[in-house]
Amino acid sequence: MTALQSVQTLELRREVRRFLSEERARGTVLGRPDSWLTGWHPEFSRRLAERGWVGMALPKEYGGGGLGFLARVVVIEELLAAGAPVSAHWVADRQAAPSILNHGSEEQKKRFLPAIAEGRCFFSIGMSEEQAGSDLASVQTRAERVAGGWRLTGTKKWTGGAHCNDYAIVLARTSEHEDRHQGLSQFIVDLRAPGVRVEPIRLLTGEHTFNYFHLDGVEVPDGMLLGKEGDGWAQVTGELAFERSGPERYLSTFPLLVAVVRELSDKAATADQQVRLGALMARLYAVRQLSLGVAAALDEGRPADVQAALVKDLGTRLEGELVHEVRRILPVAADAGATPGTYPELLALALLHTPAYTLRGGTNEILRGIITRAVEHKEQQS
Amino acid sequence: MSIPQQLARVRTAGCTAGTGSAAGSAPLTEDTFVARPLAERAELALREGPLTYCLATGLVIRWAHPAVFHVGPAGTMGDDAALRVCGTLPRVPGARGATVLVAAQGPGGPVLFPVDPARTSVETGANLAGEPRDTLHLSDYQVPAELARPVTPELLSEFELRAALSRAALMAGAAQRCVQLTVAHTATRIQFGRPLGHFQAVKQEEARLIEESALVGAAVEAAGEALERLGAEARFEVAAAKAQASASVAEIARIAHQLHGAIGFTELSELRLATTRLWSWRDEDGDEAYWSARLGRAALTQRPEQLWSLLTGAN
Numbered sequence A: 001m002t003a004l005q006s007v008q009t010l011e012l013r014r015e016v017r018r019f020l021s022e023e024r025a026r027g028t029v030l031g032r033p034d035s036w037l038t039g040w041h042p043e044f045s046r047r048l049a050e051r052g053w054v055g056m057a058l059p060k061e062y063g064g065g066g067l068g069f070l071a072r073v074v075v076i077e078e079l080l081a082a083g084a085p086v087s088a089h090w091v092a093d094r095q096a097a098p099s100i101l102n103h104g105s106e107e108q109k110k111r112f113l114p115a116i117a118e119g120r121c122f123f124s125i126g127m128s129e130e131q132a133g134s135d136l137a138s139v140q141t142r143a144e145r146v147a148g149g150w151r152l153t154g155t156k157k158w159t160g161g162a163h164c165n166d167y168a169i170v171l172a173r174t175s176e177h178e179d180r181h182q183g184l185s186q187f188i189v190d191l192r193a194p195g196v197r198v199e200p201i202r203l204l205t206g207e208h209t210f211n212y213f214h215l216d217g218v219e220v221p222d223g224m225l226l227g228k229e230g231d232g233w234a235q236v237t238g239e240l241a242f243e244r245s246g247p248e249r250y251l252s253t254f255p256l257l258v259a260v261v262r263e264l265s266d267k268a269a270t271a272d273q274q275v276r277l278g279a280l281m282a283r284l285y286a287v288r289q290l291s292l293g294v295a296a297a298l299d300e301g302r303p304a305d306v307q308a309a310l311v312k313d314l315g316t317r318l319e320g321e322l323v324h325e326v327r328r329i330l331p332v333a334a335d336a337g338a339t340p341g342t343y344p345e346l347l348a349l350a351l352l353h354t355p356a357y358t359l360r361g362g363t364n365e366i367l368r369g370i371i372t373r374a375v376e377h378k379e380q381q382s
Numbered sequence B: 001m002s003i004p005q006q007l008a009r010v011r012t013a014g015c016t017a018g019t020g021s022a023a024g025s026a027p028l029t030e031d032t033f034v035a036r037p038l039a040e041r042a043e044l045a046l047r048e049g050p051l052t053y054c055l056a057t058g059l060v061i062r063w064a065h066p067a068v069f070h071v072g073p074a075g076t077m078g079d080d081a082a083l084r085v086c087g088t089l090p091r092v093p094g095a096r097g098a099t100v101l102v103a104a105q106g107p108g109g110p111v112l113f114p115v116d117p118a119r120t121s122v123e124t125g126a127n128l129a130g131e132p133r134d135t136l137h138l139s140d141y142q143v144p145a146e147l148a149r150p151v152t153p154e155l156l157s158e159f160e161l162r163a164a165l166s167r168a169a170l171m172a173g174a175a176q177r178c179v180q181l182t183v184a185h186t187a188t189r190i191q192f193g194r195p196l197g198h199f200q201a202v203k204q205e206e207a208r209l210i211e212e213s214a215l216v217g218a219a220v221e222a223a224g225e226a227l228e229r230l231g232a233e234a235r236f237e238v239a240a241a242k243a244q245a246s247a248s249v250a251e252i253a254r255i256a257h258q259l260h261g262a263i264g265f266t267e268l269s270e271l272r273l274a275t276t277r278l279w280s281w282r283d284e285d286g287d288e289a290y291w292s293a294r295l296g297r298a299a300l301t302q303r304p305e306q307l308w309s310l311l312t313g314a315n
Ligand SMILES: Cc1cc2nc3c(=O)[nH]c(=O)nc-3n(C[C@H](O)[C@H](O)[C@H](O)COP(=O)(O)OP(=O)(O)OC[C@H]3O[C@@H](n4cnc5c(N)ncnc54)[C@H](O)[C@@H]3O)c2cc1C
Pocket: A037, A124, A125, A126, A127, A128, A129, A132, A133, A134, A135, A157, A158, A159, A160, A355, A356, A359, A360, A361, A362, A363, A364, A365, A366, B200
């Protein structure tokens, strides 16, 4: 990745590191695993935005940095490796912004993009439902035409951050077709609109990020249809390349590795500990290179869906393996009640989040299907 | 040709190795990517013919003409640079038909010198893929002064990195071959009235194979760029690439064979040409434990906050 070694990117990386050490001193950046899921800190998000590190890839005319994906990757990988609390703006920056940029009306772009880049406008993803998990095309939330807009009815499930964000992008059925992939549309829904009701679903840790997101006849004006009516499926699948390949697909548990190295550095590490630690480093290195390859492809506007699926399966499996391997390197009883930031507490947090890594963003089993289909197709053509 | 370009060729050689395709001959890689560039760097004028290499440990090397009145920090000094060598060069690739470029610790520091197998006792052998791996026994082998080159530790280190990375690139090629053969097999082999690739269980395993192979390829490619840019300083990147290439072998070979069924276990299929090489190459030029231990030590000798800098290669 020669582009990543350019003087500008190295300088940017240093700048982020300086910022992070200030924030560490301030007590905001605490090396927490999975901080992009549960590290909700709007003031921190705004401080990032002030430095131009939210909406970096957006064009300048919409308040962005006009910097492309690689610059964004440099910043977010630094943030994730440091376990910084980035979940407030995460979905807005990663997903909603490129979606609105690609499919949104001029009015939507002017209204949302600068606000996202200022760290003032946070988004949720309203895709999954009770009956629509892996089989997303079976969503039952409906949007009916009413005067001047649409009325949405249904219940989204697993909607992260719906209780504290500003908007959600909701996938809903706008018409019936033989092919279920037709007749789906996306809407930008104000999470404070009348008819929206958010009900918590607690994680197995007791943390609250998930919700039922009920839409009881929520009226959405015409201007909040995102993209074209009926194009929802293509839009959603287009988003997924952004969602699947980034550093959050292999770095979620990296802060735990830093913690174990901290523990080991006061002691004389055994040969076995060195080898196991080194093997994790090798795999992290390799997955990172693949992930950077996807960022470079997205930067150049090349399709990267399959590569993204590949990165996500490898990377998220590694996130889980890292936890179990770290436990083998330095055995300790994971303890969620231990002092925050100590090794047993971080181990507990990373461990209790392991089920999520290979499920969110499309399960790994579904991704593997995408990978084999594409390779078989290529093989048939050659 | 740049290092990444050369490595792309090495990878192709690894993909076609053993298939009779012209590009696929491993000793060529030992010559072109490792031994020859380093001999040239050290300005060693070697006689014509193919080269191979050995990074030797445990040799007894002494001055051929010691100056007994001249005792320095490294023991007696030589009257000239000529050396006498005793010991074993184990499992050298293709040594029976090539000059062996040896790198070792000499009496006054690292040295590079050629060994002519005809003047040694050669014990022929082979790796699991049947590639020649010959052990040379040197008993008082004489190296004339003009062929013994004291070299810098950096050159020695680059020698080792080139050896490991070219091996990893060969492995990336062989892994790619496993993918090609497996995808072709699952697309054409019919069971239960359908191609194997139609079944979920097969898809799931095949995807893991594709991923593991891509992982090795990405690590090798990135390490090649690092070696081009940093030379002997690309220690971390090359170690990661070889550690990962070796570590991925078990999974790659397991899945490729499992999805081939019985035929892959026989001479009726070409799969063995790739998998037996992978099983051998993972041990050659340092196995995953050797390179992982280096990475682990590197991680533990700096402050924990530096772990990420080590991975990104940016300070
Ligand atoms: C931490 C986390 C955050 C999330 N955040 C959001 C969010 O903000 N917004 C949102 O809309 N959704 C969110 N989701 C939901 C997520 O997208 C779904 O969990 C995911 O799509 C899988 O659906 P499911 O949980 O219903 O599992 P199911 O689809 O019921 O799958 C169960 C198991 O069966 C396997 N399976 C299913 N179908 C197949 C098949 N055809 N072949 C092989 N295996 C199959 C799956 O791989 C899985 O292992 C989140 C999920 C998690 C874990």
